[in-house]
Amino acid sequence: MSTPGFSSARPAYDLATLRARLDGLRMEDNPALIRQKSRDFYWYSPVLKRQLAEVTADLVVSVASEADIVRVLAACVELRIPVTPRGAGTGNYGQAMPLAGGVVLDLSGMDEVLEIAPGRVRAEPGAVLAEIDAQTRSRSGQELRLHPSTYRSASIGGFIAGGSGGVGSITWGGLRDLGNIISLTLLTMEAEPRRLRLTGDDLARVAHAYGTNGVIVEVEMPLAPACDWLEVIIGFESFAAAAAYGNALGEQDAILKKLVSVIAAPVPQAAFLRHRSFLPDGRHVALVMVDALAREAFEAFTRRFAGAEILFRSDRLAPEEAKGLPPLYELSWNHTTLRALRVDPAITYLQTLYPFPDQLALVSRIHEALGDEVAAHLEFVRFDGKVTCFGLPLVRFTTEERLAEIVALHEAMGAVVFDPHRYTLEEGGMKQTDPDQLAFKREADPHGLLNPHKMIAWEDPAFDFSGARTYLFPGIGA
Amino acid sequence: MSTPGFSSARPAYDLATLRARLDGLRMEDNPALIRQKSRDFYWYSPVLKRQLAEVTADLVVSVASEADIVRVLAACVELRIPVTPRGAGTGNYGQAMPLAGGVVLDLSGMDEVLEIAPGRVRAEPGAVLAEIDAQTRSRSGQELRLHPSTYRSASIGGFIAGGSGGVGSITWGGLRDLGNIISLTLLTMEAEPRRLRLTGDDLARVAHAYGTNGVIVEVEMPLAPACDWLEVIIGFESFAAAAAYGNALGEQDAILKKLVSVIAAPVPQAAFLRHRSFLPDGRHVALVMVDALAREAFEAFTRRFAGAEILFRSDRLAPEEAKGLPPLYELSWNHTTLRALRVDPAITYLQTLYPFPDQLALVSRIHEALGDEVAAHLEFVRFDGKVTCFGLPLVRFTTEERLAEIVALHEAMGAVVFDPHRYTLEEGGMKQTDPDQLAFKREADPHGLLNPHKMIAWEDPAFDFSGARTYLFPGIGA
Ligand SMILES: Cc1cc2nc3c(=O)[nH]c(=O)nc-3n(C[C@H](O)[C@H](O)[C@H](O)COP(=O)(O)OP(=O)(O)OC[C@H]3O[C@@H](n4cnc5c(N)ncnc54)[C@H](O)[C@@H]3O)c2cc1C
Ligand SMILES: Cc1cc2nc3c(=O)[nH]c(=O)nc-3n(C[C@H](O)[C@H](O)[C@H](O)COP(=O)(O)OP(=O)(O)OC[C@H]3O[C@@H](n4cnc5c(N)ncnc54)[C@H](O)[C@@H]3O)c2cc1C
Numbered sequence: 001m002s003t004p005g006f007s008s009a010r011p012a013y014d015l016a017t018l019r020a021r022l023d024g025l026r027m028e029d030n031p032a033l034i035r036q037k038s039r040d041f042y043w044y045s046p047v048l049k050r051q052l053a054e055v056t057a058d059l060v061v062s063v064a065s066e067a068d069i070v071r072v073l074a075a076c077v078e079l080r081i082p083v084t085p086r087g088a089g090t091g092n093y094g095q096a097m098p099l100a101g102g103v104v105l106d107l108s109g110m111d112e113v114l115e116i117a118p119g120r121v122r123a124e125p126g127a128v129l130a131e132i133d134a135q136t137r138s139r140s141g142q143e144l145r146l147h148p149s150t151y152r153s154a155s156i157g158g159f160i161a162g163g164s165g166g167v168g169s170i171t172w173g174g175l176r177d178l179g180n181i182i183s184l185t186l187l188t189m190e191a192e193p194r195r196l197r198l199t200g201d202d203l204a205r206v207a208h209a210y211g212t213n214g215v216i217v218e219v220e221m222p223l224a225p226a227c228d229w230l231e232v233i234i235g236f237e238s239f240a241a242a243a244a245y246g247n248a249l250g251e252q253d254a255i256l257k258k259l260v261s262v263i264a265a266p267v268p269q270a271a272f273l274r275h276r277s278f279l280p281d282g283r284h285v286a287l288v289m290v291d292a293l294a295r296e297a298f299e300a301f302t303r304r305f306a307g308a309e310i311l312f313r314s315d316r317l318a319p320e321e322a323k324g325l326p327p328l329y330e331l332s333w334n335h336t337t338l339r340a341l342r343v344d345p346a347i348t349y350l351q352t353l354y355p356f357p358d359q360l361a362l363v364s365r366i367h368e369a370l371g372d373e374v375a376a377h378l379e380f381v382r383f384d385g386k387v388t389c390f391g392l393p394l395v396r397f398t399t400e401e402r403l404a405e406i407v408a409l410h411e412a413m414g415a416v417v418f419d420p421h422r423y424t425l426e427e428g429g430m431k432q433t434d435p436d437q438l439a440f441k442r443e444a445d446p447h448g449l450l451n452p453h454k455m456i457a458w459e460d461p462a463f464d465f466s467g468a469r470t471y472l473f474p475g476i477g478a
Numbered sequence: 479m480s481t482p483g484f485s486s487a488r489p490a491y492d493l494a495t496l497r498a499r500l501d502g503l504r505m506e507d508n509p510a511l512i513r514q515k516s517r518d519f520y521w522y523s524p525v526l527k528r529q530l531a532e533v534t535a536d537l538v539v540s541v542a543s544e545a546d547i548v549r550v551l552a553a554c555v556e557l558r559i560p561v562t563p564r565g566a567g568t569g570n571y572g573q574a575m576p577l578a579g580g581v582v583l584d585l586s587g588m589d590e591v592l593e594i595a596p597g598r599v600r601a602e603p604g605a606v607l608a609e610i611d612a613q614t615r616s617r618s619g620q621e622l623r624l625h626p627s628t629y630r631s632a633s634i635g636g637f638i639a640g641g642s643g644g645v646g647s648i649t650w651g652g653l654r655d656l657g658n659i660i661s662l663t664l665l666t667m668e669a670e671p672r673r674l675r676l677t678g679d680d681l682a683r684v685a686h687a688y689g690t691n692g693v694i695v696e697v698e699m700p701l702a703p704a705c706d707w708l709e710v711i712i713g714f715e716s717f718a719a720a721a722a723y724g725n726a727l728g729e730q731d732a733i734l735k736k737l738v739s740v741i742a743a744p745v746p747q748a749a750f751l752r753h754r755s756f757l758p759d760g761r762h763v764a765l766v767m768v769d770a771l772a773r774e775a776f777e778a779f780t781r782r783f784a785g786a787e788i789l790f791r792s793d794r795l796a797p798e799e800a801k802g803l804p805p806l807y808e809l810s811w812n813h814t815t816l817r818a819l820r821v822d823p824a825i826t827y828l829q830t831l832y833p834f835p836d837q838l839a840l841v842s843r844i845h846e847a848l849g850d851e852v853a854a855h856l857e858f859v860r861f862d863g864k865v866t867c868f869g870l871p872l873v874r875f876t877t878e879e880r881l882a883e884i885v886a887l888h889e890a891m892g893a894v895v896f897d898p899h900r901y902t903l904e905e906g907g908m909k910q911t912d913p914d915q916l917a918f919k920r921e922a923d924p925h926g927l928l929n930p931h932k933m934i935a936w937e938d939p940a941f942d943f944s945g946a947r948t949y950l951f952p953g954i955g956a
Contacts, residue, residue: 118619118703118704119703119705119769119771120771141596142703145732171731172731172732173731173732177730177731177732177733178730178732178733178772178775178776178778178779179730179731179732179733179734179769179772179775179776180732182771182772182774182775183774199774199775199778200774200775200777200778201778201781222732222771222772224703225596225597225620225702225703226596227597248863250863251862251863251864252655252656252657252863253649253650253651253655253657253860253861253862253863254623254650254651254655254656254657254658254700255655255656255657256657291597291657293597293598293660293700294656294657294660294700296660296661296677296678297656297657297660297677297678298656298657299678300656300677300678300679301656303679357835382731383731384729384731385726385728385729385730385731385864385865386729386863386864387863
């Protein structure tokens with residue numbers, strides 16, 4: 001396999017004129033810094049690490065207002081220069097990586113919380129999730145319903161354009177669910193950018209579209225009560241018992257929860273270094289965030305499970321014990337993967353959904369088939385009104401061929417795989433064209449300049465998703 | 479069938495000594511007023527109407543404090559006089575009716591809201607639900623998670639001791655779910671009444687125990703955000719379409735809802751008199767209360783259902799139109815029954831649960847089998863982590879035998895029936911002894927003086943629930 005040569009395949013953009021047009025805006029042209037802002041957590045995947053190693057933008061432009069963005073978009077349309085929006089760059093699959101070079105539009109400076117009201121918040125896209133919550137909490141006793149485990153670094157715009165759900169999904173489902181975003185305002189990629197406000201079904205055009213069809217300039221999100229979340233780790237002798245507990249806790253309608261993760265031994269012991277002293281060898285764990293007001297209800301629930309042992313609870317720590325511990329959600333979702341990777345760089349992962357109602361049986365069957373090569377990690381969520389689980393199984397990486405076999409085995413057995421080793425929307429998602437997103441891209445980005453090569457449907461309408469072939473954009477060799 | 483003669487079967491209580499012991503408390507001995515306070519909505523059932531017609535207490539004692547209650551309980555234990563607690567008397571199956579006479583303990587004067595905090599409220603048992611919410615709403619932007627449709631009259635103590643759920647159960651499940659009650663404090667029926675605070679699994683001993691094993695003197699309930707609830711009525715050409723819509727709306731995890739009721743034509747047209755002009759003939763309806771912030775999400779959801787027509791929405795009413803309309807929840811749950819009864823006294827009802835996952839198919843099969851004799855009324859709820867529905871079907875009453883046949887047909891086809899034509903805990907519930915409630919009664923009411931004859935397990939431990947025989951307490955003839 002050869003590494004693609006991007007710079008050679010890439011058209012030469014008129015950067016001099018662009019600079020002149022954007023005079024007064026903050027522009028970065030130090031190649032090392034540009035390279036840094038052209039990256040995300042794509043290196044989780046050994047496949048993408050190889051494919052995207054050389055990807056870099058020509059220029060990073062930082063904006064502080066909508067007027068700034070209008071200038072950048074208008075100039076780039078005129079000069080046919082691609083633009084890739086960027087929040088905090090914590091995306092996973094090269095989402096924010098400028099495959100065709102051009103401009104990385106850094107939105108991190110547009111980070112104001114604009115309005116807090118009962119049940120909702122309006123914010124600029126670059127606002128960091130934890131910063132939004134700091135304000136909604138102190139000013140109104142409310143917080144965002146959902147956040148990725150990258151809560152303390154990720155932006156709200158990047159979460160909506162690149163994420164799917166995470167902490168909170170056990171109660172609220174995912175970003176795809178009607179009601180988890182109230183409205184989005186975006187600017188189109190046109191000579192005269194239009195400002196559009198989307199609600200209802202139209203949100204699906206832009207949410208999880210990787211910024212391919214408009215730049216989000218304002219978000220309006222629902223808020224939930226800011227509970228005092230108790231962090232608890234429960235240990236089990238068998239993984240099946242831990243999974244059954246997680247599922248049953250998910251189904252407790254009246255116990256407010258924010259997190260129910262189940263992780264097979266020996267991952268917790270190996271990867272959760274700061275919590276190590278709480279984690280006896282061999283124990284499979286559930287990580288739980290539960291409303292402190294439901295403390296007794298939660299304890300009563302847990303007592304029903306013979307063999308469930310509370311190993312850790314945040315309300316029973318001595319101050320010395322609490323010091324230096326990361327928040328529990330930073331052991332969950334893709335942070336589990338990150339922590340495992342840190343101690344063993346040969347590890348990679350998958351993203352799966354085990355459909356209701358057979359999720360627990362399916363999980364056991366798959367992990368029985370795969371043995372030690374794949375360690376189970378479940379995240380319980382509400383999905384279409386039922387409790388089920390996503391998986392972020394940890395894979396001992398050997399070859400890309402074997403990784404593909406493991407994906408195929410998951411699919412053959414009945415799991416849905418959202419392949420984190422693909423950088424396109426479709427291959428990382430439902431493996432089919434989203435006609436709404438495509439139609440909207442025609443309107444909002446007629447020249448195909450926003451985050452190019454991420455939407456197969458745009459680039460190659462005839463692409464056959466059922467085949468085994470990976471989509472590779474022009475200029476990339478596999 | 480003969481009507482039982484209560485007064486003759488009843489022991490003579492030493493009321494003179496009791497009066498002396500309770501000197502200073504408000505006591506009512508006008509027989510007409512005592513009779514009034516010895517009744518609830520038992521007359522919904524033609525069976526109970528016949529069986530309980532003569533039930534009356536000897537004395538109504540009104541209390542304003544815990545100290546008052548201690549005096550009443552101690553004196554009644556000493557004199558072996560039964561005590562039946564009473565909130566607002568809106569219970570249905572003679573729950574608050576003093577089958578053995580004695581004292582009705584009127585708790586409606588003990589109605590203070592004691593504390594409001596983020597996520598919870600503490601209140602005295604006699605506080606009316608809507609009054610609690612008026613305070614939690616204005617002082618904290620919060621409200622109770624659950625309330626019966628008798629919100630504007632029922633007490634919180636009566637709801638917990640006699641109710642099961644209702645408005646809000648589509649999001650939070652029922653009172654039986656761990657987490658929907660934080661704590662209860664009660665007084666035992668002993669010579670020296672003890673004060674016990676219950677949490678977790680212990681709550682099940684007292685919740686829905688009809689006040690047979692302690693007098694609740696304080697409740698601590700979780701609160702939810704007080705949304706601006708939009709009231710919507712959606713019309714459908716077929717009942718199956720309405721039911722499918724209600725179920726699917728229930729499964730929208732991110733659209734906050736408080737009510738999803740589905741009622742077959744011609745009940746809405748016949749019974750919802752004030753809303754009549756919004757209800758075209760023949761249309762089956764869904765009654766919905768949905769978070770106004772989810773307006774666009776809700777509209778997008780509803781648009782997916784061909785044939786779903788919005789007939790009424792509270793945010794589009796002219797002020798003249800809104801005048802005199804009852805709140806939507808007063809068309810739902812047992813208020814549907816009440817309104818139907820008011821226009822046709824020959825109607826009665828059942829209470830059923832259609833278990834997940836076959837609820838919709840089961841509902842159609844049952845109603846197909848029963849035709850016009852029984853009109854479908856569904857209340858969608860979360861139950862054990864899934865969305866399903868309770869039924870409060872309206873039955874054209876002919877004979878008690880036919881009513882029993884209809885119950886049997888429901889059970890034979892797979893529905894669970896909570897028979898509203900029975901006054902005992904067990905027969906109106908799961909048709910088996912609740913060992914926790916029974917064990918706790920031994921502790922909290924060793925002389926069996928609290929609301930006698932309601933717990934079969936106490937009165938007749940050998941009673942065979944599997945048989946067709948109705949439990950009748952001594953002194954009642956069937
Ligand atoms: C350790 C770790 C844990 C994670 N956990 C989760 C998780 O629990 N749940 C989850 O969903 N994801 C998770 N992710 C993925 C990622 O963190 C989230 O998607 C995150 O919300 C991205 O935010 P960001 O600001 O870093 O976005 P970026 O990475 O900057 O951008 C993400 C995508 O959105 C686009 N974009 C950014 N801003 C805009 C805008 N204003 N308008 C239009 N498009 C825009 C970018 O072009 C890119 O395609 C995790 C990633 C890591 C590395
Ligand atoms: C039109 C209508 C609609 C209804 N809708 C619903 C509904 O949606 N959901 C639902 O669950 N129920 C419903 N019900 C039943 C009833 O309204 C509820 O159970 C209600 O909450 C009872 O409250 P109350 O104060 O009237 O109780 P009461 O009728 O006064 O008492 C109910 C029971 O609780 C006991 N009790 C009362 N206070 C105490 C106390 N402090 N300590 C111990 N025991 C006590 C009584 O002895 C009795 O057994 C409905 C009834 C009607 C008539």
